[in-house]
Amino acid sequence: MPNQSSTPTASSLLTLTIAPAQVIRGGGVLSSTVADIAKLGTRPLIVAGNRTLGICQESLQEIFQAQELQTTSVSYGADCCEVTLKALRKAAKEHKADVIIGVGGGKALDTAKLVGHQLQLPVVTIPTSAATCAGWTALSNVYSESGAFLYDVALSRCPDLLILDYDLIQTAPQRTLVAGIGDAIAKWYEASVSSGHLQDTLVIAAVQLARVLRDILFQKAAAALQSPGSEVWREVVDATVLSAGLIGGLGGAQCRTVAAHAVHNGLTHLSGYASIHGEKVAYGILVQLRLEEMLQGNQLADAARQQLLKFYAEIGLPQKLADLGLGNITLAELQTAAEITLAPNSDIHRLPFPVAWEHLMAAMISTTAPNQLKIKNG
Incomplete structure (x- = not known):
């Protein structure tokens, strides 16, 4: 009888990068x-921003020298960009680095992960704020030298070690945790749209985890912000840094981003505005819900937006363009952001309906609208 077994082809395999190999968390x-x-x-190469190096370099050197680690520290500059990545690869080779350590916020960690991926070296992430889940994920965002989002890179694995030191996180400005809450709560609004109809077991688990994450943040964010370092504060930090990353790991690319992150990407192409990642993403959730209202007549989206507006007001997330420093944005700038948001490869196209640039612009300027305005699509 002929052998009926077969070897899976590359196209039939699904590789999941779910979690760091090891996570260590606690105070100090x-x-x-x-x-x-x-x-x-x-022989670690430490990748961090200028501010982080200025604050932490001396203490980090003492800690690493205790284990006789031969370290060198390099600033990633302003962004995870091609110029920076090239310089860091050169620095790593000159140092003969055998491990890359990222210390800082999302861009420092994304840079360290990508350098490690490119050089096939192990990676350690040490977040200094709870502003993103970058310390967890197998993904790096690449920007231009001026901070405009260009593309993301799916990495071969999550970090080998994630160190979540609550004492270190607590030294960050509270604004970073607020932004992290905005970035994390987007998981539900995006995953439920892109993947809520799928039957894959792990995707179902990811979507449900996104819903639980949303509920945790609704219930505990305000209390956490009022009591930094407390148990409830740690729970919210865990939600933004760890749980948010796990959702993308379990659900895969289709469970990560839809319109909220696409709007963020478009806004990064407007220069001179100082809002941070999670703030733009939080605003982007409102834009996505507004599109669902306008183009689908979705009353649940209307109710969700009103709920989020109250939540944002309570914890200090942006509700409209003016809150992002874009109160005086020109029509041309708005159209530029909208057109980039709608680029052919944009995640906004995961929405179950097409969006024209004029619809997107209308949504972007009406995130606080009290009533639903229906626009016929097409």
Whole structure:
């Protein structure tokens, strides 16, 4: 009888990058985790921003020297961009680095992960704020030198080690945690649209986790912001840094981003405005819900937007363009952002209906509208 078994082809395989190989969390854990870092390599290249290096370099050097690690530190500059990546690869080779350590916010961690991916070296992420889930994910966003989003890179694996030191996170401005809440709560509004109809077991789990994450943030965010360092504060930090990352790991690319992040990407192409990632994403959720109202007549989206507006007002997330410093945006600038948001490869096209640039512009200027305005699509 002929052998009926077959070898799966590359196209039939699904590779999931769900979680870091190891996660260590707790207050003051950084100093006690150097031995775990040393297992990955003894010649770390530390990638951080100028501010982080200025604040942490001396203390980090003392911690690493205790394990006789031969470190060198390099600033990633202003953004995770091609010029920076090239310089960091050169620095890593000159140092003969055998492990990459990212210390800082989302852009520092994305840069470190991508350099590690390109050089096939292990990666350690040490977030200094709870502004994003970048310390967890197998994904890096690449920007231009001026901060405009260009593309993202799916990495071969999540970090080898994530160190979440609550004491370090607590030194960050509270604004970063508020932004992290905005970035994390977007998981539900985007995943439920892009993947809520799918039957894959892990995708179902990811969507349900996104719903639980939303509920945790609704219930605990305000209390957490009022009591930094408390147990409820730690729970919210875990939600933004860890749980938010797990959703994308379980659900895959189709469960990560839809219109909210696409709007963020478009807005990064407007220069001179100082809002941070999670703030733009939070605003982008309102734009997505507004589109669902306008183009589908979706009353649930209307109710969700009104609920979010109250929540945003309570914790300080932006509700409209003016809150992002874009109160005086010109029509030409708005159209530029809209057209980039609607680029052919944009995640906004995961919406179950087509969006024209004039519809998107209308949604972008009416995120606080009290009543639903129906626009006939087509």
